[in-house]
C-alpha cells in the first residue's frame with residue numbers, strides 16, 4: 001500500500017465511513033512486512049512520571065487487538081511496565097538492546113521527565129552503587145534511538161505531571177533531548193493515535209508533524225470541526241447546564257482550541273467521547289493542558305478573567321474554521 005492510501009485511511013472522510021484504518025491496519029502491516037522482507041518495529045518503552053493511563057489505553061486497542069500488535073507489528077524489547085523481568089535482569093536487557101539495536105529502535109516514553117534535583121524525583125532503576133533517573137535513562141536512550149515517540153500529554157508537553165506548582169520540575173521529553181520527538185499527546189493517548197503512529201513508522205518512517213510535533217494524521221483538525229453539537233454553536237444555542245443537548249461552549253468546552261479527531265474516531269472501541277457523553281472537552285491534547293484548561297467547566301472568557309491559563313491568553317474561537 002502506498003503511503004498516500006494509508007494516510008487517506010486515517011483521514012476524516014474514510015473514517016466516517018467505517019473505521020477503515022483500524023479494520024485494515026494489520027493486513028496492511030502484514031503484507032508490507034512480507035513484501036519488504038522486513039522485521040517488526042523494535043521498541044524500547046520507558047515509563048516515567050505519569051499515572052500509567054497511556055499503557056492502559058494502549059491495552060484497549062481493538063483493531064488490531066493488543067496481542068496482535070505484539071506478535072505482528074512491534075518487537076517490544078524492553079518495557080518496565082509490560083515485561084516480566086525485574087531488577088538487575090531487566091537493567092541488563094536494557095543495556096543489551098540499547099547496544100544491539102543502536103540507531104534502529106524506536107524509543108517510546110510514557111510520562112514527563114522530572115528535572116529538579118538532577119532528576120531524583122523519578123528513579124527507574126538502582127544498581128549497587130547508584131540510582132538511575134528517568135532523566136538519565138531517557139537522555140541516554142534518546143541519543144541511540146532511530147525515532148522517539150512521546151506517548152500521552154505528560155511525555156509530550158509535561159501535562160498533569162508539570163501542572164502548577166510542578167514541584168518536581170517535570171517537562172516533556174523534547175525538553176531534555178536535542179532531537180525531534182514525535183508527540184502523540186492525549187490524557188490518555190487514544191490507542192489508534194499511538195498504534196497508527198507506530199504503523200506509520202514501521203512502513204513509511206516519520207509521519208508528517210504539526211508545529212507541536214504531533215502527527216497531522218490524527219491532530220489535523222480541531223475537535224470543534226466535527227463535533228455533533230457544532231450546529232448549535234453556529235446558531236448561538238448554548239447549554240445552560242450539563243445534560244442539556246446544546247453546545248457546551250458555555251460550560252467551558254475547549255473543543256474550539258483543541259486538535260484531535262475524537263468526534264469521529266471516539267474511544268472505548270469507538271463507542272463514545274466526552275461531548276457525546278454530555279461533558280465538555282477539557283483540551284487534553286493541548287500543549288498547556290491542564291493549566292490552560294483550568295478551571296474546568298468554566299467558559300473560556302471567564303477563564304481569561306480568572307487567569308486560568310497562566311501560560312497564554314485564550315482565544316475562544318481559535319481554529320473554529322479548521
Ligand code: SF4
Nearest residue numbers: 227230247248253255
Ligand atoms: S464548543 Fe464544544 S460542544 Fe460546542 S460545538 Fe464546539 S466542540 Fe462541540
